[in-house]
Amino acid sequence: MVARIVSTRTDAEVSLADTFGSAKATLPGNAVVKEMRETAFGAFAAHGLPHRRIEAWHYTDLRSMMREALPLAPLPDVRALEAVRVELAAAILPAGPRLLIVDGTYVPTLSDALPEGATVRSLADVLAEGRADLIDKLAAAKFAVGDSIVALNAALMQDGVVIEVAPGAVIAEPIHIVYATAAQTPVARFFRSLVVVGAGAKILVTESSLGAGGRVGQTFGALIFDVADRAEVGHTCMMTKTEPGSLRLDTFIAELGADVTFSSFALVHGEGLMRRQLFLRCVGDNTKAALNGVSLLKGRDHADTTLDVEHIGLGCEGRETFRYILDDSATGVFQGRIRVAPGAQKTDGKMMSRALLLSDDVVMNNKPELEIFADDVACGHGATCGGLNEDQLFYMQARGISRAEAESLLLEAFASELADNIGHEGLTAAFRAEVADWLAARTVKG
Amino acid sequence: MLEVKNLTVSIGDRKILDGLNLTVKDGEVAAIMGPNGTGKSTLSYVIAGKPDYTVESGEVLLDGENILEMGADERAAKGVFLAFQYPVEIPGVATMTFLKAALNAQRRQRGEDEMTTPAFAKKVREAAELLGIKNEILKRPLNVGFSGGEKKRMDILQMALLEPAMAILDETDSGLDIDAIRIVAEGVNKLRTGKRSFLLITHYQRLLNYIVPDTVHVMAQGKIVRTGGKELALELEKNGYRDFVTATAAE
Numbered sequence: 001m002v003a004r005i006v007s008t009r010t011d012a013e014v015s016l017a018d019t020f021g022s023a024k025a026t027l028p029g030n031a032v033v034k035e036m037r038e039t040a041f042g043a044f045a046a047h048g049l050p051h052r053r054i055e056a057w058h059y060t061d062l063r064s065m066m067r068e069a070l071p072l073a074p075l076p077d078v079r080a081l082e083a084v085r086v087e088l089a090a091a092i093l094p095a096g097p098r099l100l101i102v103d104g105t106y107v108p109t110l111s112d113a114l115p116e117g118a119t120v121r122s123l124a125d126v127l128a129e130g131r132a133d134l135i136d137k138l139a140a141a142k143f144a145v146g147d148s149i150v151a152l153n154a155a156l157m158q159d160g161v162v163i164e165v166a167p168g169a170v171i172a173e174p175i176h177i178v179y180a181t182a183a184q185t186p187v188a189r190f191f192r193s194l195v196v197v198g199a200g201a202k203i204l205v206t207e208s209s210l211g212a213g214g215r216v217g218q219t220f221g222a223l224i225f226d227v228a229d230r231a232e233v234g235h236t237c238m239m240t241k242t243e244p245g246s247l248r249l250d251t252f253i254a255e256l257g258a259d260v261t262f263s264s265f266a267l268v269h270g271e272g273l274m275r276r277q278l279f280l281r282c283v284g285d286n287t288k289a290a291l292n293g294v295s296l297l298k299g300r301d302h303a304d305t306t307l308d309v310e311h312i313g314l315g316c317e318g319r320e321t322f323r324y325i326l327d328d329s330a331t332g333v334f335q336g337r338i339r340v341a342p343g344a345q346k347t348d349g350k351m352m353s354r355a356l357l358l359s360d361d362v363v364m365n366n367k368p369e370l371e372i373f374a375d376d377v378a379c380g381h382g383a384t385c386g387g388l389n390e391d392q393l394f395y396m397q398a399r400g401i402s403r404a405e406a407e408s409l410l411l412e413a414f415a416s417e418l419a420d421n422i423g424h425e426g427l428t429a430a431f432r433a434e435v436a437d438w439l440a441a442r443t444v445k446g
Numbered sequence: 447m448l449e450v451k452n453l454t455v456s457i458g459d460r461k462i463l464d465g466l467n468l469t470v471k472d473g474e475v476a477a478i479m480g481p482n483g484t485g486k487s488t489l490s491y492v493i494a495g496k497p498d499y500t501v502e503s504g505e506v507l508l509d510g511e512n513i514l515e516m517g518a519d520e521r522a523a524k525g526v527f528l529a530f531q532y533p534v535e536i537p538g539v540a541t542m543t544f545l546k547a548a549l550n551a552q553r554r555q556r557g558e559d560e561m562t563t564p565a566f567a568k569k570v571r572e573a574a575e576l577l578g579i580k581n582e583i584l585k586r587p588l589n590v591g592f593s594g595g596e597k598k599r600m601d602i603l604q605m606a607l608l609e610p611a612m613a614i615l616d617e618t619d620s621g622l623d624i625d626a627i628r629i630v631a632e633g634v635n636k637l638r639t640g641k642r643s644f645l646l647i648t649h650y651q652r653l654l655n656y657i658v659p660d661t662v663h664v665m666a667q668g669k670i671v672r673t674g675g676k677e678l679a680l681e682l683e684k685n686g687y688r689d690f691v692t693a694t695a696a697e
């Protein structure tokens with residue numbers, strides 16, 4: 001019998017293998033890291049791009065949606081960096097040091113020094129140096145087990161930042177990780193960053209993007225928080241300014257010690273295909289963690305937020321609150337899994353997603369899940385989908401407010417209700433401005 | 447002047463208003479009394495422009511102009527105001543923001559300049575004080591967590607700010623204690639000036655002790671079945687609506 005070998009790999013998978021083959025010799029890292037990359041790519045290759053039969057990717061079938069894999073972004077050249085410098089100078093960001101990541105590469109010459117108590121190094125340096133504890137945290141082996149996109153990021157990570165915050169340090173102003181693009185042709189960027197927060201330290205980290213200037217690209221990012229006891233950590237991510245036809249896949253990982261206060265807020269309103277997958281482990285006792293997000297989608301945008309929250313410590317509180325506004329033919333995905341380990345008694349977990357559907361052609365997929373292995377816990381979830389409330393609209397119109405303005409007021413209220421969770425005035429204002437821009441564009445169109 | 451002529455309105459295949467006729471002259475305070483479920487709120491919604499209803503026939507004229515084809519916001523700018531039987535909660539929209547949006551929207555529709563924030567804030571504070579509305583409430587989302595009485599007063603505050611030509615008050619007295627009724631009535635009486643007309647919809651005669659109407663209409667089964675002076679309210683209080691309901695049912 002003659003076995004017929006059929007390649008079932010997609011074009012994108014084939015080019016990713018080529019990319020890894022030709023880049024692995026030059027990607028940063030010592031021998032241990034190179035071995036890790038090989039293993040990671042092996043894991044990716046074994047499964048290929050995730051598809052609808054992979055539960056966590058059921059509503060975002062990357063294998064069919066990602067038609068091609070773009071070439072790896074080159075190191076930005078001097079001219080490109082100058083363009084980014086100009087763009088950065090014009091950008092309006094709240095005060096605080098900026099760390100620039102251009103096409104996946106950390107650029108110290110465009111970045112600020114961090115205040116006392118915090119240090120930053122490039123991921124490339126850390127991988128080359130090979131300090132075991134940092135490599136361990138970067139590998140985040142306990143998280144996202146079996147996720148081939150996280151494996152792909154581990155195999156191809158070009159650069160990123162490694163921030164270390166000393167125990168007890170209080171960093172008053174937010175540390176901004178700013179993503180910029182420089183390549184003149186469509187490229188793929190892979191970056192991974194790590195924030196190690198010492199016991200009792202206090203910081204706020206933001207992620208935002210500079211305008212991409214009309215270039216299509218693929219972005220595979222990962223940000224890992226390792227938070228020691230009693231620390232207070234805030235995080236915001238503005239997943240904005242992606243271009244139509246582009247792809248952005250972000251993985252967010254956080255491991256929290258005891259008595260930690262952790263809060264993360266994301267705004268998703270780029271264009272194209274966007275996915276944020278968040279993995280959170282509350283390992284210590286009495287930690288409070290809140291994950292919040294608002295997605296504003298129109299056109300044919302597809303935005304997926306997938307959570308995996310694991311409670312291991314005693315008496316932790318988890319609050320996951322996500323909102324979506326969907327217009328035109330946009331698709332929203334919310335998947336949230338709360339896992340309570342045996343022994344994680346007194347866990348208090350609440351997950352909620354609410355979606356406002358503004359057109360008949362939108363799709364919202366909600367999938368909350370609870371897996372509870374402890375008996376003394378209070379966990380719940382809820383999901384709602386619906387249109388704007390007609391009684392509220394009529395009440396406002398009866399006071400003279402036009403239908404369009406009434407809709408805008410209600411949409412703004414819906415999107416902004418979570419803004420109090422940001423916990424920083426400047427960042428809240430920046431968020432509100434983004435929401436207002438999105439609504440203004442909607443009104444003009446309507 | 448408001449003229450409702452031969453108005454027939456249905457929801458789905460159910461007829462609610464049945465050839466209703468009603469005139470409220472400039473400066474007139476008219477009251478409509480009638481049993482529950484007779485269509486009083488429906489009438490007020492149809493005049494204000496709520497879209498759920500089908501107008502089968504008839505007209506609603508404001509100063510001679512048919513307003514039935516206009517959107518609710520346009521009618522509001524022309525001076526129609528409805529104090530809701532059940533004011534709506536609007537989470538996330540601060541009361542002050544809402545009031546300012548409403549006032550300026552009407553001013554824009556009428557081609558007037560928008561009001562500046564300080565002038566507006568002063569106007570609101572003064573009007574709120576007269577109605578016994580605490581400042582703290584103005585910072586909260588509109589009507590969210592307000593008591594029944596606070597919601598009603600908030601609607602009257604809006605009326606005071608918007609200075610409508612034709613104000614319809616749908617059971618503004620229900621759910622109010624006697625002190626609150628007195629405060630609301632004072633607010634209304636202060637606005638009884640010039641050409642401004644009122645249509646008071648009420649179930650009980652009590653409110654009419656404080657806001658004395660020029661005319662009283664009795665509504666039953668979707669139409670006005672009797673019209674008289676303020677003494678008609680006292681008669682209804684004594685005898686109830688039974689005569690009217692059976693009289694029309696027998697027709």
Ligand SMILES: Nc1ncnc2c1ncn2[C@@H]1O[C@H](COP(=O)(O)OP(=O)(O)O)[C@@H](O)[C@H]1O
Nearest residue numbers: 457462480481482483484485486487488489498
């Ligand atoms: N949205 C609706 N759908 C169906 N029936 C309605 C609706 N609103 C009101 N009705 C019916 O219309 C009739 C008149 O209601 P309404 O105008 O509220 O009366 P009133 O204010 O006099 O108590 C009632 O029988 C009520 O049940």
Ligand SMILES: [Mg+2]
Nearest residue numbers: 486487531617
């Ligand atoms: Mg009623």
